[in-house]
Amino acid sequence: MELQELKKNYDVLAKKYKLPSFSELNEDFEIEKIERESDSLLRIIRKMMMEKIVNSLGFVEMLLTTMNAPRMYLTFIKSMTSEDKKRLENMYDLLTGLSMESLGREIEYSEKKEAELIVKTSKTWNSIKPDFKMIIEEINHPKNYQVKKERSYFG
Numbered sequence: 814m815e816l817q818e819l820k821k822n823y824d825v826l827a828k829k830y831k832l833p834s835f836s837e838l839n840e841d842f843e844i845e846k847i848e849r850e851s852d853s854l855l856r857i858i859r860k861m862m863m864e865k866i867v868n869s870l871g872f873v874e875m876l877l878t879t880m881n882a883p884r885m886y887l888t889f890i891k892s893m894t895s896e897d898k899k900r901l902e903n904m905y906d907l908l909t910g911l912s913m914e915s916l917g918r919e920i921e922y923s924e925k926k927e928a929e930l931i932v933k934t935s936k937t938w939n940s941i942k943p944d945f946k947m948i949i950e951e952i953n954h955p956k957n958y959q960v961k962k963e964r965s966y967f968g
Contacts, residue, residue: 816845822854830855830928833935841865841938855927856918862934863915869945870908876948877901889952897951900944907937 823835823844832838839845842862851857875882877898879890911934918930 819845819847823858826855826924826928830925830932832928832931838862838931838935841935853922853924853927855924855931856922859915859918859927859931859934862931862938863912866908866911866915866934866938870905870912873901873905873908877905886952889955892951892955897948900948904941904944904948907941911937 820835823832826832827834835844838858842858842865844858844861847854847857847861849857876886876890876893879887882890911930914930914933918927
């Protein structure tokens with residue numbers, strides 16, 4: 814599907830269901846990558862949005878359940894504050910709710926309910942973006958982390 818045609822089709826649905834603008838959704842969820850025509854455009858958009866939500870959920874879950882966390886995150890994990898944990902738990906709860914609601918949309922199609930979930934997902938994503946950005950910054954530049962000096966015995 815050509816980008817202009819996609820925008821035109823989306824704009825019709827956006828007006829009908831009071832959806833976020835195409836550019837807003839595209840900036841956050843890259844919906845311009847939709848390649849095929851469909852009678853259920855909103856379902857395809859919701860699924861694209863869920864890709865990012867599920868990936869983000871997996872990342873947050875990895876930070877909260879650190880057993881198998883890659884080594885590159887250990888510095889942050891060791892220096893995580895209770896505020897960081899609260900932020901992550903809040904993000905986890907919100908992302909889990911969206912993911913579960915999306916699973917429900919897989920069972921029975923309703924254009925209206927797809928539109929409602931798109932609106933909800935966009936609002937939720939925008940509400941957690943500042944916390945997500947803060948966590949990423951702290952991962953890149955952990956605070957309160959002290960390098961331990963290894964002592965060994967050379968006896």
